[in-house]
Amino acid sequence: MGRFWSLLFLMVPIVGVGVFVWAMADLPGMKGHWLPENINEYGKVIDDLFMFILYLTGIIFVITGIVLFWFLWKYDATQNAEPVKYTHGSHTLEVVWSILPAATLLFIAIYQMNAWADAKMRRPMLPGPDGKMKTADDVLMPPLAEVTGRQFEWRIRYAGKDGVLGNEDDVSIANDLHVPVNEEVVLKIKSQDVLHSFFLPNLRLKQDVVPGMKQHVWFKANRTGVFDIVCAELCGWGHYKMRGRLTVESRDDFNRWLDLQSREQNRAEFTPTTGEAE
Amino acid sequence: MGSRITAAASVQMDENMRVSGNWRLYLAALVAAVSAGLSGCGSPDARFVENRAFAHLSETAAKYEKGFTRQQRQDVDNVLAALYGTPDAPALPALANVDVSKVLDISKLKLAAGRVGSDSTGRPRGLYREHCAHCHGITGDGNGPTASFLNPYPRDYRAGLFKFKSTPIGYRPLHDDLKKIVVEGIPGTAMPSFRLLSDQEIEALVEYVKYLAIRGETERQFYNALGADITETDFLSKANPEVVAKELAEAKEGKAPTQKEIDDKIAETNPQRIEAIKGYAEGVFTKWLDAVDLMTQPAAKITSRNDAMRALREELSAAGTEEKKLTDAFLLAESQQRGRKLFYGTVANCFSCHGPTALGDGQLGDYDRWTEELITKKPTQELIDEYMSYGMPEPRNIRPRNLRLGVYRGGMRPLDLYRRVRNGIEGTPMPANDKLKPEEIWHVVNYVQSLPYEQISNPYEAVPENRRERN
Secondary structure (H helix, E strand, O other), X not given: OOOHHHHHHHHHHHHHHXXXXXXXXXXXXXXXXXOOOOOEOOHHHHHHHHHHHHHHHHXXXXXXXXXXXXXXXXXXXXXXXXXXXXXXXXXXXXHHHHHHHHHHHHHHHHHHHHHHHHHHOOOOEEOOOOOOOOOOOOEEOOOOEEEEEEOOEEEEEEOOOOOOOOOOOOEEEEOEEEEEOOOEEEEEEEEOOOOEEEEEHHHOEEEEEOOOOOEEEEEEEOOOEEEEEEEOOOOOOOHHHOXXXXXXXXXXXXXXXXXXXXXXXXXXXXXXXXXOOO | OHHHHHHHHHHHHHHHXXXXXXXXXXXXXXXXXXXXXXXXXXXXXXXXOOOHHHHHHHHHHOOOOOOOOHHHHHHXXXXXXXXXXXXXXXXXXXXXXXXXXXXXXXXXXXXXXXXXXXXXXXXXXXXXXXXXXXHHOOOOOXXXXXXXXXXXXXXXXXXXXXXXXXXXXXXXXXXXXXXXXXXXXXXXXXXXXXXXXXXXXXXXXXXXXXXXXXXXXXXXXHHHHHHHOHHHHXXXXXXXXXXXXXXXXXXXXXXXXXXXXXXXXXXXXXHHHHHHHHHHHHXXXXXXXXXXXXXXXXXXXXXXXHHHHHHHHHHHHHOOOXXXXXXXXXXXXXXXXXXXXXXXXXXXXXXXHHOOOOOOOOOOOOOOHHHHHHHOOOOOHHHHHHHHHOOOOOOOXXXXXXXXXXXXXXXXOHHHHHHHHHHOOOOOOOOOOOXXXXXXXHHHHHHHHHHHHOHHHOOOXXXXXXXXXOO
């Protein structure tokens, strides 16, 4: 076989990088395989982090692949009659390859802290009674809707006109999430049965939904359109069925839609089409 | 010295590697062979399974101690296959007295039949098996692989009975009733919403569910007929061309019969018997048409909630209540109060099942009708075991709804609740109520709708959120 193996291992970084470039360039055969369009105001920092880590690990990956190839090539048994030599190793080298990754990790850890806090801890606020933001009496922005994951659907309960969840004017509908564009949106998410994960790929938002836990997610969509909601945690046989639809639309359209759903939900008369025979 | 040991060790290592390398090679070859074999074979064609539990009920009812013979049950299966086809190739019977196409659309339901996949134009196929079969079963017997984990069990379509519909008890549901269930799901049960499927796909699924329900009910009719008239059952087998062809082939020692010979042979069979068999199927189809007929009749008088509230207002006004007091909120409160009285009264009698606190704990020992049918209201363990051995799922008691949760299986619109109260729920102890006037039913609906929001129901965390709470 000779140097076949070394050439084979050389293909790993080449093909690996090739596939990524192919997907990122959105060329035929790999269309739509790269990240979906980001429509979240807060999503860019996630993408930046992702790309930073991808390039960093990509470079290391290529270097490692080439070094591996070089060793295989150079010390191939058929080409070398010399017996194996053992060395104690290099102290300097070990120090270098311990400190470099540690420093890199530390950098990533610090770099992402703000992104994490924005995504998971700093829930948007509303001005309190004094009408001013950034004062002590600011209140947490109430959720627009509550999303309940259950095997196998997303049940969505909108706070309705009064903006308060849990009263008569709430509107319930399965798998159909509508949100207004260019507005901070807070969603309350919970699970009725098992672990699910509420995943909005276009908003770079993913949160495990844990039974018994009260959790909130937030985002600010900056583009109208129809996008996917998926479950990102294997939750049972019908996991693949847990698809939802996210519709981002203007405030007016959203209000109109919610009003329509509310009226349908409160329907209390028969129409000729239901042919109600008394 | 050191280098000699190293050399010896390396020889040993080489030896080890060669052995293990060979072993791995064999393993890899084995895995390749097995996976090639598996992908080549594929799974056998899906088959409808017989309704063994109901067959047993029929043979018991007929006091036919030995039970139906294998051949007799096979006959029923064959006739069903001749009339309705197979899971991969569904068909509809040609019936003289009923227009089958008014009930089922064969072109639509074919989209839902067969294996999961898509045809050359990318149109999906096998939708029923993709979305429904793992709970409801290939046959629609509510006994798919995941069914036993669910409570309540998935619907067994074969009795033709569906709970949440606009038609009264005893009538089949409308197409749109089933469609509503597929689109919205049934909150409080394992039935999810399929809202995101295209309309074409949902239509196909609904048609297929109707098809399975009709096929299943025809099967029940056949077993009843078999139990009622055991001697004539041989006619069943002769009506099926495939069986006739097989018999002819056997008679001619393996030579395939011509189409004419088969047709002649079928023509020889007792035409009355074939008529009777088709008559059972016609009866089943007719029920679905009857429901449409009933629901398209012009209604004599329709009372909406607004009508009921207007009547209440007039009544109170006539009784001398000040006009300015009669606000919408006042009227609603008054209506809820009346609903409450009815809830605890003897005419509506809601509390006897739903419990004095409406928590659904009034009665806990009942079964639904499809369970009761097999094992009676007060079954012995022996009877339960007997039917479970014939494939009945382990019986579970049916629980009245807890009305304080705000979860309504048949839909949360006031209209849906009105229908539940007036029409009852098919197959459950929830009865239809024809003693309540429409206005009174609306009062009950208003009261029931207010229950989840009473302080005592504490439906929601009314506790203010902790500002410092993370996320």
